Amino acid sequence: MKKTGFIAILLCTLFACGDKNTPDVSGIKIDLQAERFDQDFFALDTNHLMPSLQELSKKYPHFMTDYFQGIMGLPPFSDSTTGAIPLMKQFIRDYTPVKEAVNKTFSSTRSIEAEIKKGLQFVKYYFPEYKAPTRLIFFIGPMDAFDQASLGVYGDVLRPDQWIGVGLQLHLGKDYELYTSEMGRSLYPAYISRRFTPEYIPVNCMKTVIDDLYPEKIGGKTLVEQMVEKGKRLYVLDKLMPTTPDTLKIGYTDFQLQGCYKNEGRIWNFFLVNSLLMNNEPELLKSFMADGPNTRELGEGSPGFIGLFTGWQIVKKYMAKNPDLKLPALLKTPAMDIYQQSKYKPN
Structure with a gap:
């Protein structure tokens, strides 16, 4: 050409x-509880972090380990001197500007929640045996936490049967200053970061569900x-x-x-x-x-x-x-x- x-x-x-011929799925019941872990996490009392974390774990018992070890990549935080506690405090300090941008961009997530729920209704229609996640958890993670280029998904993850996690740090709009910075461009060139917009969240979530339904095997x-x-x-x-x-x-x-x-x-x-x-x-x-x-x-x-x-x-x-x-x-x-x-x- x-x-x-x-x-x-x-x-x-x-x-x-x-x-x-699109089926009517409005009658299919989907239990999906949306939760703003990002807000709860950044509201932690950093002067009394361990007790605050214990309270947070009661609200997010199935997400905390995945968040700290899988998404954040932190070591065990039993040792407050050399373990995860200092790193967590630093993350909260360093990512406060990101949190403020998230608060402005995502003052409400209702339309996103509705679109994801609608997608899960179609999942149930076409794949009735599939156990859909029951929680939609919004979080803020490291900017370099995810690079799922094979799926075209950045920032969002699924724990089968439990929750869909949405990394809001990678959905702040293509012109967000961190994406266009030298550091941001080194992580995510413009052809990738132009997709870091809120409207990609439901699409990414459905892509993770499809991959869970049918894990990809294309090697060779x-x-x-x-x-x-x-x-x-x-x-x-x-x-x-x-x-x-x-x-x-x-x-x-x-x-x-x-x-x-x-x-x-x-x-x-x-x-x-x-x-x-x-x-x-x-x-x-x-x-x-x-x-x-x-x-x-x-x-x-x-x-x-x-x-x-x-x-x-x-x-x-x-x-x-x-x-x-x-x-x-x-x-x-x-x-x-x-x-x-x-x-x-x-x-």
């Missing part, structure tokens, strides 16, 4: 339109198989969030996604002409299956992770031919079968 292929595309906002698989495996997840996300803009689900800009659709045939032809589909060399796969500012081979205007888009289209083509296939069965269908039976040949 010519480098200018994407640049010539006019900007266009792509919104996902609700499918007329060919390029086309990896594309399809990623495409399966996006297709399921379509069903769980039928009114969410496609740009949020795939993480592309409007310009990038519109460019992909306009150049869909050229993108596919590039893979065919260069005999890439059956290749499983790690370095080559990285060019098409890893996040980045663009896909170098396709031009500056293209998005990174171009295999995500192509796999999504293959799965949509396959499901158009198999409309009665249930989502659990789709996830279990071998990627190569989906590719071959889809007869994917975009113009």
